Amino acid sequence: MARLAGVERFRVPRQAIADVHEHLAAVGQSGYEGLGLWVGKATGETATVERALIPQQHLIRSASGVGVHMGGDELHRLNVWLFEHDLRILAQIHSHPTDAYHSQTDDENAVATAIGSLSLVVPDFARRPFDLSSTAVYRLNAAGSWLEVPPQNACRLIEIVD
Structure with a gap:
């Protein structure tokens, strides 16, 4: 498979x-963050999402806030499934209660770990229809840091197709 970088x-x-x-x-209607994945293949300069996956996840609410966690068994199951279907994680997408940004927790608990993969954060528990211009988009660099993709670049980087 081609590299995502x-x-x-x-x-x-x-x-x-x-x-x-x-x-x-x-899950946002109940006051929780949620997590989804875009999986597919990369060929040359293009990555094509073949489908979305909603992994089993633990929804967290505590005095320090809300979050979402995918356990080790589910991560293993997901990786086996991806291998069997010759697919890879291209992007992780999760929601926040208010503003869209990549928190330190998001940085440290990423499911998408390949250099060049995307992480999208949807604001306001996804109460409004999806809008790329209000979604925070980040990309994993070679140093292992999530760098924000400016909205005008995100609209060129992510092509929505029918």
């Missing part, structure tokens, strides 16, 4: 966006 365009079907956003909105 050289990808300049992520092609994402509207259905994959809708599948994740529906999950984020559903």
Whole structure:
């Protein structure tokens, strides 16, 4: 499989966006963050999302806030499934209660770990329809840091297709 670091365009079907956003909105109605994944393949400068996955997840609410966690068994199951289907995680998408930003917890507990992969943060528990311009987009660099992709660049990097 091609490396994600050289990808300049992520092609994402509207259905994959809708599948994740529906999950984020559903758990958000109960006051929780949610997590979804876009999986697919990379060829040259293009990564193509083939489908969305909603992994089993633990929704967390404590005095310090809300969060979402995917356990080790689920991570193992997911990795076996990806291997069997010759797919990889291209992006992780999760929601926040208010502003969209990548927190330190998000940095430290990422599921997408390949250099060049994306992490999207949807604001306001996904109460409104998906809008790339209000979604925070980050990309993992070679140093292991999540760098914010400016909104104008995010709209060029992520191509929404029917």
